[in-house]
Amino acid sequence: MEMEIVESIFDIPVQNPAEEDFSSSDLNWTKFGTPDHHDDVALIPYVRVDEFIIGECSDVKCPTRFHIERGRKRKKGSLKDYKDDEYLEYRVYWCSFGPENYGEGGDILPSRRFRLNTRNRAARPQSMRGCMCHFVVKRLYARPSVALIIYNDRRHVNESGFVCHGPLDRDAIGPGAKKIPYICNQIQQQTMSMIYLGIPEENVLQKHIEGIQRYCGSNALVNSLASQHIHKLEMIIKRSTHELDLDDQASIRMWVDRNKKSVFFYQDSSETDSFVLGIQTEWQLQQMLRFGHHSLMAADSTFGIKRLKYPLCTLLVFDSRQHALPVAWIITRSVAKLDVSKWMKALVDRVRTIEHGWKISGFLMDDAAAEIDPIRQGSVLYFFFEVNMDVFCCPVLFSLWRVRRSWLRNIVKKCNHIEVQREIFKRLGSTVYSIWGGVDSARALEELTQDFVDQTAFMQYFKDSWVPKIVEMWLETMKSLPLASQEASGAIEAYHVKLKSSLYEDSHPGSLQRVDWLVHKLTTELHSGYWLDRIADDTDSFLDVREKYIASTSWHRAFQIPDAAVTLDDKDHLFAKVVSQNDSSITRHVWNPGSEFAFCDCTWSMQGNLCKHVIKVNMVCENHQKYQPSMSFQSFKDILTSLRENPMDDSLELDLSTAWTHQVLDQIQKLVELNDASDIGNVVNNLPLKWVSKKGRTTVGIPSANLALPSSLKGSSKKGVALKNNRKRRRLSRLR
């Protein structure tokens, strides 16, 4: 029977199936359009899109996952005239067994039906099978609570029309392959990650089998084949080498050629151009989409200047636990504005081809001149700053952690007595803290150098590396840019430390000078580590991995210390004591409490790190009025105060400013659940603010439901709905 074609979207009913997860087979499909061009469509409530996707993934005939292949967003109110089916959000979800089928070299391989005679059939990647199954979800512009699903071909077939994965596809590849189920990307990645991380074989095998069983049920043969498969992977990994060619440059060229999908920018070195390699895997891209939008990004920008052939810059996003997650690596010595701008644009373009309208709210920078080698004249900071303003079009925040780290490390290295170390660090800190107080910084520094004139080694370092630029550049930067929090510093530091240990632990001088070695390390070990961390946290599996991952920042470790373990010296505020949780006979002394420049005597801190004791003590101090608020808070306060002090006449300009301020306040309220901020004057007068649920968020580890939910679900009034959806999202993140 020929189905009737519906021409108005208002004639299509919104379906709300009773099942918790539902799929296309639970919906009635309508032909919508004109007799010449029409699509199969269904309307469902927008809040149930995730449940539809879960249902679609669990199809018994073709279990799979769907990823976002493309997307577009539009602002409410941006259109004057629009059709009834115009989108507010538009996303193409594609079966993860398709659409492409890249092999080595990046060319699309012909359908496997036509390459049965090749010698090494098993070498074909097992996950990209050219599946064409995809659907579109349109959140309607005119009715944002409704989603239009367009789903023309619901079969999982390749371009030639053959079923290309799942139990119905009997035509697999290689000897005995008819019985081997295809291994989807995620299981393959999981198994490889576990091998890279040195997890015992039996655990790898168990997890591998669990994963496969999701696709084809339990089967003794499958289990024994799985064990062979893992042996094979182990051999491949053991024998794989970074050195594709003796010549590093040629080797990298080959790597780039073989890994086109993980390279977002490449510029070979020549007489006119500098070497630039930008790496981002598919998975990193999805994380950047997931955690970057409407949130912050950060750069760990000057890693390995002294030891690596080319320094490494990492772009980080903050994940659901506010840990720093690397989403792109850029290897280059060039800080020329043109080069920075080229790779940054390439990266943003890549993200926006998938999701048009993707945008970050702020960018954190950390550059410290002292770490920069003389070849790199000037500072990355300013190029970054300018380019960032052009490309990301968002505010830039400055993170103190690298400055703090450089100072602390050099103080510990170059000054002998702990009393001197503490005092110098404190004095440097108070100079930084005084940027808003109208103190003459140059003079304060002059006094500092005189007072510690006998600390010749440190003073030489300080004069050489900092004095020339400290006032005009560093202190000015800190004063003019908003400052990032200690939590952000701790997160960036945790990444930095992990990177460092992964690269320097088993390296030899020769390897550090090879770019192919660096690329190999990043894309295998480090990538696997972060991949497994996220999977463990999203799926509540790999409990020991998960635990380690949660405790990987000092901020989280600080929450393990009870308030009772901290004693403040109430009289002079000189130091605080923290009793060790493992051994109560040990007490840490934190000098200069309540400051980012607090000095703790534990080993971790003596290596230049921001230790949990300092963070904990500062958290306790925040609740005492006798201590100064943190730098980031003072910076925030300064911004608000200057906003209020701007003289204004009673003009339209004032109305505009009021409108903007209200918008900003609204966003802040949503983001940090700020209380009682209906009036800007109140905010400033009532500082310090009560940051409601800050503790709750971090001890629980996962940000409040509001932050994790898509904007559509924000403000969802029923708590139950939010909770349920949040759980759904966690499940969904497993499927993508």
Ligand SMILES: [Zn+2]
């Ligand atoms: Zn498919």
Ligand SMILES: [Zn+2]
């Ligand atoms: Zn400490």
